[in-house]
Amino acid sequence: MIALIKAVHLATLAVWCAGLIALPVVMQVHGRTPRVHTQPGFAEFRLLSHRAYTRVITPAAVVTITAGTLLFVLEGLRAPWMLAKLLAVAGMVLVHAWLGHQISLTGEGAGRHLIPSPLPALLAALAFMALTLWLVLAKPDLAPLAAQLPDWLLQPRGRALPSDLVPI
Numbered sequence: 001m002i003a004l005i006k007a008v009h010l011a012t013l014a015v016w017c018a019g020l021i022a023l024p025v026v027m028q029v030h031g032r033t034p035r036v037h038t039q040p041g042f043a044e045f046r047l048l049s050h051r052a053y054t055r056v057i058t059p060a061a062v063v064t065i066t067a068g069t070l071l072f073v074l075e076g077l078r079a080p081w082m083l084a085k086l087l088a089v090a091g092m093v094l095v096h097a098w099l100g101h102q103i104s105l106t107g108e109g110a111g112r113h114l115i116p117s118p119l120p121a122l123l124a125a126l127a128f129m130a131l132t133l134w135l136v137l138a139k140p141d142l143a144p145l146a147a148q149l150p151d152w153l154l155q156p157r158g159r160a161l162p163s164d165l166v167p168i
């Protein structure tokens with residue numbers, strides 16, 4: 001069972017990572033040239049970016065994270081490298097969300113929205129991916145680093161939630 005979930009995790013993370021590299025390239029090549037201000041150029045860019053984002057890359061991200069969470073629970077992994085990996089994955093999710101935001105602005109702006117350079121997003125995606133892969137493959141011993149964290153991050157505080165945060 002674990003092997004199957006891990007296979008799904010690896011297959012879909014390959015698609016997600018490929019998407020986080022391909023989307024900034026598509027944005028640069030198709031979304032930031034004068035051709036995007038023509039009807040055929042705009043339609044081509046919208047189809048390419050919107051469909052890839054909503055039908056391939058986002059579903060791949062959701063399945064990767066779901067399968068990873070299942071592995072996390074089933075294997076009972078709580079090592080500091082695993083928690084650091086979750087932070088690196090959060091970075092990938094932020095880049096993913098920013099790319100989606102830009103794609104949605106191009107649709108809502110009917111060709112008037114100028115996409116900023118996607119180069120920082122590409123570099124950030126590559127850095128977060130490399131960090132995630134390094135953490136999970138090298139499994140470095142981060143216990144000494146975790147021990148440097150302030151006490152309030154390491155111990156439960158035992159405080160009640162403020163009343164305005166309690167839903168009922």
Ligand code: HEM
Nearest residue numbers: 013017064065068069071072075077089129132133136137
């Ligand atoms: C919230 C998201 C994620 C969670 C909860 C998660 C969790 C996990 C867990 C628990 C394992 C099993 C580790 C082991 O057996 O040693 C694993 C394996 C793996 N994960 Fe993730 N993961 C997530 C996202 C990612 C992402 C985004 C990447 C790549 C960029 C990635 C790359 C890998 C790789 C390469 C393995 C196989 C490691 C091995 O078998 O040695 N994961 N993941």
